[in-house]
Amino acid sequence: MDFKSTSNTTFFVCALSLLLTACKDAEIKLPSSGETANYPVVTQTKPTASSEPGGGGQISASGGEKSICPDSGDSSSFDMVKKVSRSYNHFSVELYKSIARDAKKERNILISPLSVAHSLSMVMAGARGNTLWEIGNVLDIDGTAPASTTREQYFSSALLHENINQFQNYLNEPSKPYTSTLSINNAYFPSRHIRIEQDFSKTLEQCYDSKITPVNFTEQENAAETINDWVFKATKGIIPKIINEEEIEINTTSILTNAVYFKGLWKKPFDPKKTEKDFFSGAGNDGFVETDMMYQSNAFKYAKSIRMDTAKIDVLELPYDEGRYSMFIFNPSGNDAQLDQLESEMTSDNLTNVMESVSQENEYTVSVLIPKFTLNDKLELVDYLKYQGINSAFGEGADFSRVSVIPNHISNVEHFTNVEVDESGTVGAVATSVSYTGRSMIDSFIVNGSFLFIIRDNNSKSILFIGRYVNAG
Structure with missing residues (x-):
């Protein structure tokens, strides 16, 4: 298509x-040759109790x-x-x-x-x-x-x-x-x-x-x-x-x-001048392939080393302009086995809990490197x-x-x-244990391998889109 x-x-x-x-x-009664059938769209039905x-x-x-x-x-x-x-x-x-x-x-x-x-x-x-x-x-x-x-x-x-x-x-x-x-x-x-x-x-x-x-x-x-x-x-x-x-x-x-x-x-757009070719290695690539990677260092809500059962991931929230919508990126740091584990263990409850935990975080300065992709x-x-x-x-x-x-x-x-997804943005009751490692003054969120992403309406918590990106080839 x-x-x-x-x-x-x-x-x-x-x-x-x-x-x-x-x-x-x-049996569908089709019109005979030369005849035009045009039944009404509805039929009147008597109200029943x-x-x-x-x-x-x-x-x-x-x-x-x-x-x-x-x-x-x-x-x-x-x-x-x-x-x-x-x-x-x-x-x-x-x-x-x-x-x-x-x-x-x-x-x-x-x-x-x-x-x-x-x-x-x-x-x-x-x-x-x-x-x-x-x-x-x-x-x-x-x-x-x-x-x-x-x-x-x-x-x-x-x-x-x-x-x-x-x-x-x-x-x-x-x-x-x-x-x-x-x-x-x-x-x-x-x-x-x-x-x-x-x-x-x-x-x-x-x-x-x-x-x-x-x-x-x-x-x-x-x-x-x-x-x-x-x-x-x-x-x-x-x-x-x-x-x-x-x-x-x-x-x-x-x-x-x-x-x-x-x-x-994006509420905080990426500068196209800072987009450069870099290496991406996902489950769908044979080794590393070159792709456009977007970069910025800015204040974002970010959680490092979240555990969802046994899967261990970093999660970044990238809000759109007024903050009603966000993209959440679940990054297993290039570890495809961790992505498999995440997909196996995730539920609507623990995903919601993780996204809420990230949204309630204070903003931290994070160096973000993510692929520009279609x-x-x-x-x-x-x-x-x-x-x-x-x-x-x-x-x-x-x-x-x-x-x-x-x-x-x-x-x-x-x-x-x-x-x-480009520099300007995007057009298109289980308890969760959340643990964090210590933070440096500036953390890095580098997505150079397979990852999962969700677009969400933050007010209703409704998942609008969900996907994974494993192949940049």
Whole structure:
């Protein structure tokens, strides 16, 4: 997959496509020759006394029977934002670990687990039964439910999506007057040849600000062009294409997409004049390779020789302009075995505790040397999601009957990411034992080997991107 180069621009960006396909015994009535089928996007459903989105008597944030986003209760409730963040973070770390375990040691990795989790949350609005149960469990989303509500009630309720709506609205709040930008965009492309349930489409539109555009999947080229055009605009041209026309089949029922775009300028930028060629030796390099290394000596929050179980690492926080966002670099000092140990032992709790410990440190003068790098990644996630515990969604037994009466299942989940890190910045309850060695007047944080990095929203503690850089070749 090609990515557009953006010189003098630094960013993190990702796009995800989730493709639903009709089950083998399902019948999609296609238009005959010369006939144009154009079913309405939604069908009117009679309100029922259920807890599902759109049903009478549903569980909602306001306690009323018909409260659905955007009037999602108290939008100022930051406590709910943090609860959703904790659930997503648990999923984020476990997804990354499953990818890292399977990947070759010399492979760079970059994912936005936020994008994946958010897409699965939208899918929950169309799922029932075991399919719904598995997705909710893997997302650990029941941690956002009120104590009086059972899992079964909450997973199928409007309240779940109202709570996630609060989380999305918070992350999409502009950080004016600063230059950091984070945007989450969603879109849904159903087939013109099937009827989509009203409650599902309403939830996507009102709780996820999702654009719904019916397409004709029998015209593969036009359908792919429509979807790729949306991705191009949502990622500001960085990811021009997310799906090929060959991937669209005649029994494709819909494609759900999500794009996350982040751009931030360092609070303390690096001087390009001090960037020089130096040696980098990661697990993906045969010996040392020359690469551009950025240097500065400045006051940063920094923790030396942190122990996470048995892994021993140095951690540096590089904040973006106003400090709402930061990149945390976990440096095993060129020791690939320590990076393996870190990836094996890390959990959402101990990573959060380490990042909080670093953020609460005083600033110290540190000589920083880190690579300037560009990283592109493409992952097919179905097997990883199955490993996490989502199985029925991908087979003939999937229950997405809240999407359409036509039986369908998820046939593919593709995740594209791109990052450029340069001198100006970036565009794109377990207890943790933290120990420190003695400090010199000026410490050095030299990253000339494999390392792990996280981009985080510091207020909600939400992990936006996570990756490892092991190959500078």
